[in-house]
Amino acid sequence: MSSPKPAAELNPKTTEYEFLGPPGAFFVTTTVPIIIYALYFGCSETNACKPSVAAIPDQVLGAITNPDWWKSLWDTEASLMYLAWYAFCVVSWAVLPGDRFQGTTLRNGEKKTYNINAFSTFLLALGAACGTIYRYGPESFTFLYEKWLGFVTASVLMAITQGLFCYAISFQQGKLLALGGNSGNFIYDFFIGRELNPSIGSLDLKYFNELRPGLILWALVDISMACEQATRRGGLNKVTDSMWLVLAFQIWYVADALYNETAIFTTMDIITDGFGFMLAVGDLAWVPFTYSLQARYLAFAPKELGAVWTTVIILVNLTGYWIFRDSNGEKNDFRNGKNPKNLQFFVTARGTKLLTSGWWGLSRHPNYLGDLLMALAWSLPTGIDTPITYFYVCYFAVLLIHRQRRDDENCHKKYGKDWEVYQKLVPSRIIPFIY
Structure with missing residues (x-):
């Protein structure tokens, strides 16, 4: 049996940067949340998704200098609901039945074993949402539309928290680092991900976040947008063909990804990338709140095709x-x-x-x-x-x-x-x- 490799050989120093190095990492780290918020304010019912380009500088300056605008980004109820949603995903991962799957062999010779039950989690969440709508009507599921800003803020804060947590625990002895995230620069390593597979017990955070909290939430957000349109137009039978198309396409895409869960283990994200703020904010905030832009637009601007x-x-x-x-x-x-x-x-x-x-x-x-x-x-x-x-x-x-x-x-x-x-x-x- 071969002896384990020395830490320096197993986790060599990163010598080449992506994203133009620390300046690029800092730029993306700050601009991704800004873009998510900008898409909300730039494509809203107030401006019919047709913002005046000339007025944008004054509007931005007026907003960021107004304490009330900053306060409007926070919603305690939405944050508690988001934490409950994340907890639901964790509990579902832990208790729902599913296959066990071994990932690729890591550089240290080990293989991680994963619970394959993301599709079951999706079906459970979808069933709960549909049951709520059936029992209490579409107006009972419009809260994601109504509390959009609060949910975005909660998801961004969750991504920041996980990015910092994963960076901190990566310095524990015996950690397997990502080849591209061990530069020694905090900004860059926090962004790109220092540890390859940061985990809490048997919960692999990178794998878990890639398919569950954000991806399933994307489908639920779409459903909430359809419920908002239905509430405004007088019932689910009044939902437009354009909204049904968006729901069908995107929910099918989510279902397909979750049903073929094991395919993720051949992707670059899982095999080579570390888990830092880049993947955390992408999985938790960017996917559910930018990919659902079309459904949110159609909620207040219905179209018959x-x-x-x-x-x-x-x-x-x-x-x-x-x-x-x-x-x-x-x-x-x-x-x-x-x-x-x-x-x-x-x-x-x-x-x-x-x-x-x-x-x-x-x-x-x-x-x-x-x-x-x-x-x-x-x-x-x-x-x-x-x-x-x-x-x-x-x-x-x-x-x-x-x-x-x-x-x-x-x-x-x-x-x-x-x-x-x-x-x-x-x-x-x-x-x-x-x-």
Whole structure:
């Protein structure tokens, strides 16, 4: 049996930065919460999601210099409800039945074991929400719309708290650090995540936050927006086709991610990234409160699309979902030693096999193309009255291009000249023959 590696060898110092180093990390840390709030104030019922660009500087200055505006961001009741929601997710993780799954082998030779019951948690939460609406009417579930600011603040504070907590415990002896989060700079390591898998007992915080509190809350937020529209329009039978599309697309996306829970263990977030403020604020605040922007807009600006546009938008979404799910299926099968489609592959000097046919022969990230088409379908029901509801598509394109570049850079370091050969075999990065 081999002796354990020394700490310095197991956790080498990070020498290369992402996000332009500490200044970039500080910029993203401060701007992400600001953007979440800005999307609320910039796309509200007051301005019909058409803010006056010229008036923005004066409005921002007037707000941040007004103590009452700062007080309005806090809602004690919303914060207590958010804590109760998080506790519900933790208890569900602990007690609901599910499979046990072993993750990838870590650098220290260990494997973590996970409870696979996120879909059960989702069904329980969805059942409770639907039961409440059925018993007490749609007006009983509009609180997420009414207390939006308070919930955002609570989720951001939770992300900050977890980021600081995970940074602090990463200095305990025996911790396995992320290769990219051990720079020695507090701002950068707090943001990017210093420890690879920070845990409280058997609760892996990175894995838990990735799929449960924020992702399921996103679906509940959408439902609350539909209830707000129904309350204003006189009942659930008055909910518009555009709102039903957004609910169907986004809740299906959430359900699919939770049902295929084990697929997360092949992602960069789980395998290589540490858990710091970047992932915490993304999982807990950004996902539920920016991804639901279209539903929130339709709550106060209802639109009827008609049969033709509804069909077109459904086809766009189904195309994206097919590409996303089928390409991920090819990748997961191949990584698990299966190749039902007899796909061609390229063998590197390390012995690693890289797919060069099927979806992965068309581009190096075909699943990202599917993601982008679905993102577009989620925004199309809002029409063209405002560009703000298309924020998610633009942001997601930037995010996926950034991830693609990170992945290419990591693969180039890992495979060397073999990666250059592979790039010639599969030249497209995301969109075949275009990018």
